Amino acid sequence: MSLSLPLDGLSAIVTGAGRGLGRAEALELARLGAAVVVNDYGQPGRDGSGEASAAPAEEVAAEIRAAGGRATAHLGDVSDHEQARALVELAVSTYGKLDILVNNAGILRDRMVFSMSEDEWDAVIRVHLKGHFNTTRFAAAHWRARSKETGGPVYGRIVNTSSEAFLAGSAGQPNYAAAKGGIVGLTTSTALALAKYGVTANAICPRARTRMTEDVFAGFQEPADGTLDALAPEHVSPLVGYLASPAAAGVNGQLLVVHGGMVAIVERPRVAAKFDAAKETFTFAELDELITPYYADRPRGETFAAAEVLGLKRE
Numbered sequence: 001m002s003l004s005l006p007l008d009g010l011s012a013i014v015t016g017a018g019r020g021l022g023r024a025e026a027l028e029l030a031r032l033g034a035a036v037v038v039n040d041y042g043q044p045g046r047d048g049s050g051e052a053s054a055a056p057a058e059e060v061a062a063e064i065r066a067a068g069g070r071a072t073a074h075l076g077d078v079s080d081h082e083q084a085r086a087l088v089e090l091a092v093s094t095y096g097k098l099d100i101l102v103n104n105a106g107i108l109r110d111r112m113v114f115s116m117s118e119d120e121w122d123a124v125i126r127v128h129l130k131g132h133f134n135t136t137r138f139a140a141a142h143w144r145a146r147s148k149e150t151g152g153p154v155y156g157r158i159v160n161t162s163s164e165a166f167l168a169g170s171a172g173q174p175n176y177a178a179a180k181g182g183i184v185g186l187t188t189s190t191a192l193a194l195a196k197y198g199v200t201a202n203a204i205c206p207r208a209r210t211r212m213t214e215d216v217f218a219g220f221q222e223p224a225d226g227t228l229d230a231l232a233p234e235h236v237s238p239l240v241g242y243l244a245s246p247a248a249a250g251v252n253g254q255l256l257v258v259h260g261g262m263v264a265i266v267e268r269p270r271v272a273a274k275f276d277a278a279k280e281t282f283t284f285a286e287l288d289e290l291i292t293p294y295y296a297d298r299p300r301g302e303t304f305a306a307a308e309v310l311g312l313k314r315e
Helices: 021-033 055-066 081-095 118-150 164-169 173-196 236-245 284-296
Strands: 013-014 035-040 071-076 100-102 156-161 199-206 257-259 261-264
Touching: 013 021, 013 081, 021 035, 021 055, 021 100, 021 236, 035 055, 035 081, 055 071, 071 081, 100 118, 100 284, 118 156, 118 173, 118 199, 156 173, 156 236, 164 173, 164 199, 173 199, 199 236, 236 257
Parallel strands: 013 035, 013 100, 035 071, 100 156, 156 199, 199 257
Antiparallel strands: 257 261
């Protein structure tokens, strides 16, 4: 492995790579030596509206080639099972194999839970969660088949995109938060299932100023002195490059928060308190006596304030 080009000889898929985070990740993987399939459905609306267009993926692929890298564009909807299959097959047929899968594609359809329509729920779950599953399913089958052919482990890396909306809650995004939580579950399950084949699967919770988050970060001031924005996608892509590399062979089934020059490794949930019944089972009165005081001094619906934890300040 070359330290300057740690992904030399490897091939990658990055979904949703026509803009924002996906674009930055595709460029970073290419800079590190990977041949990249740049996937994007190219719809202009962040809610998944508008006509599909090959232009965003083609532009990023052209940018990679202009810099001396290898890249192929793919216009496809990862929430469609067969289009996801075709995406993986394109990587294999073009570069001989697939080594890295970065799942990033997603849409937003924000609404309070009491106002959300069935379609708004289904659309976000479909693109984020089903989209992650679809590509993972076909990539995993490819790696399993290669492992059986060689009789040993193969090289495989999956980097999935979750969100702090799952960790901290997001009142107007029940569909998005649920999808991002599901992606963590998919990631840890996949990590366990594929470890014996040499494949790792990890998830990141990125913070970045993109088309998807323009409203969320509207109150966070961009630097006026020309320095790199703390919310620039370029702060996220190096971690993706690392997780995709041989150096991260020992990192599997993990969740990492990343933004603005910071990476935080998130622990699995831990038990905060434990209560035992005095007899065979609890009575209502006993539960009231034990649990109610525990929450008495805590704010109702307590969650951590993600902005404060990560040091972000509104202007």
